[in-house]
Amino acid sequence: MSDPALIWSYLAQGPLLWLTATLLAYLAGDAVFRAAGRRSIANPVLVAVALLAVLLWLTGTDYATYFGGAQFVHFMLGPATVALALPLYDNLPRIRRAALPMLAGLLAGSSVAVISALAIARAFGIEGGVLASLAPKSTTAPVAIGIAERLGGQPTLTAALVLLTGIFGAIIVTPMLNALKIRDWRARGFAVGVAAHGIGTARAFQVNPTAGAFSGIGMGLNAVLAAIIAPLALRLFAG
């Protein structure tokens, strides 16, 4: 029989182990989410990330090795974004009818996200590259990283802040909008898409198909507007 340590060192370096671990961790996260009555605090991404972080720590595996396997899952973000075309196409007549409310929601959500983040961070004495990394945090990751780079931010810090914004937004959106008595699924979805990009959109699809469709549009429109607002707001607060 072969030495278990040899089998481990073989598996730990290849993609098979970490790809499998990612899928199993997500299934566990999804099971927890369902067991918790689909409540937003049991966010499946949060649960899966926590499980994998513990596993990496226990096995002393670095992120680069883990990503060697997990990149196949990560890659699917692109095709899934293209697939958002379907709910968009299905809802086109309703989207056309809601053009003005969407424009208002976009301008309010997008500018509040950037300006309030910079104002609060400034009040805590944060400046320079960290402030630039924070400015685009409500935008979908590839666009946010592009914006941060142009503004002199740190891409890895931006990527982490974008992810945390998405998870936090996905967790608070349901209780918060219930408290504000917002019952329009279009408004609920659109607002979380603008403020919390794809992770907010994933949450919206879990709750209601209309919310999901409008969330996808909110995310796409915010990607365009944030590229314009973030540099302007940063100049205001960095100056």
Place this chain on the structure above:
Amino acid sequence: MRPWPPLARWGAGRYSARMIRVLALILTFQLGGEIASRALALPLPGPVVGLVALVLACLLRPGLAEAIRPTAQGLLAHLSLFFVPAGVGVVAHWDVLQSHGLGLAVALMGSTALAIAAGALAFTAVARLTGTEEPQALKDQGRE
């Protein structure tokens, strides 16, 4: 106008190559979007350009939407899964986040909550003003 036969029948195959054809189609739109985004220096990432192009293609050929429906819905049903690897990256960069600590945490949480509230309130206020409310799009509809 007669639909272009290969495109109209794209997802209608009798054998299991259907899902692969739809995936190839989606990847082709992503690839085209990536090329357009870079060649024209667009502010949007490739997949978002691909998304817009696919909506336009569905408008030209409604059969296309039905062809991609099962695969697209399958991808979107577990959108959360695809964020897990990047999420683990947050943990990997925890020391960077920790060094900026409290200020970043408060800014992130405060601004996200304010932005969701502002976006949703502005949307509903303008929907009411312009008379574009949708009774069938209300949460807990009929429970009262």
